[in-house]
Amino acid sequence: xxxxxxxxxxxxxxxxxxxxxxxxxxxxxxxxxxxxxxxxxxxxxxxxxxxxxxxxxxxxxxxxxxxxxxxxxxxxxxxxxxxxxxxxxxxxxxxxxxxxxxxxxxxxxxxxxxxxxxxxxxxxxxxxxxxxxxxxxxxxxxxxxxxxxxxxxxxxxxxx
Numbered sequence: 001x002x003x004x005x006x007x008x009x010x011x012x013x014x015x016x017x018x019x020x021x022x023x024x025x026x027x028x029x030x031x032x033x034x035x036x037x038x039x040x041x042x043x044x045x046x047x048x049x050x051x052x053x054x055x056x057x058x059x060x061x062x063x064x065x066x067x068x069x070x071x072x073x074x075x076x077x078x079x080x081x082x083x084x085x086x087x088x089x090x091x092x093x094x095x096x097x098x099x100x101x102x103x104x105x106x107x108x109x110x111x112x113x114x115x116x117x118x119x120x121x122x123x124x125x126x127x128x129x130x131x132x133x134x135x136x137x138x139x140x141x142x143x144x145x146x147x148x149x150x151x152x153x154x155x156x157x158x159x160x
Contacts, residue, residue, distance in 0.1 A: 001124070002113045003132045006099075007143050009106035020147060022098065024155040025106060026076045028146030029096055033071040033079055036060065039142050065089070091115045110139050 010019045020028075032039045033056055036046050043060055049068075050057040056071045069083045081094040092114040099107040112135055116124070149155060 001116060001128045001131070002111070003135060004109065004111045005136055005139070006107050006109050007139060009108060009143065010104055012104040018147070018151060019104070020106065020150050022076055022100070022106060024150040025098060025108070025146060027155040028149060029079045029098075029108075030073060031149070032142055033073070033081070039145055040138070085115075108143065110135070
């Protein structure tokens, strides 16, 4: 399955939404990787196993399900989540890419992919449709939380 969508962050034609700076957006996306409980209400625990300047290795607990993943950062460009196959969890990726097609416009492109074959994708279509909807809603919530934190001044000083 491959699922992709875009969420508009800033649009100079819509002044009803307070703008978020590139730095605030970037800090929010990094915060989501390093402190996911702020963004994922059903996450029980997340522990950082290893961290470097541009990589974080984590273990997350959702009830009885444990997921190991690695998150890599290309500063102010993209955040890339990689989940290797493990137990009942298939290999998958999520890439959040910041785009600015014109001045004062910021977008985030979310791209989800797994390694299932076309036959597996066809068999899982109903389940995948549900997952796509859940991913989209989670991404909307991520941007909403980043906006709220930006308005609160959370990103006025560097997080890292």
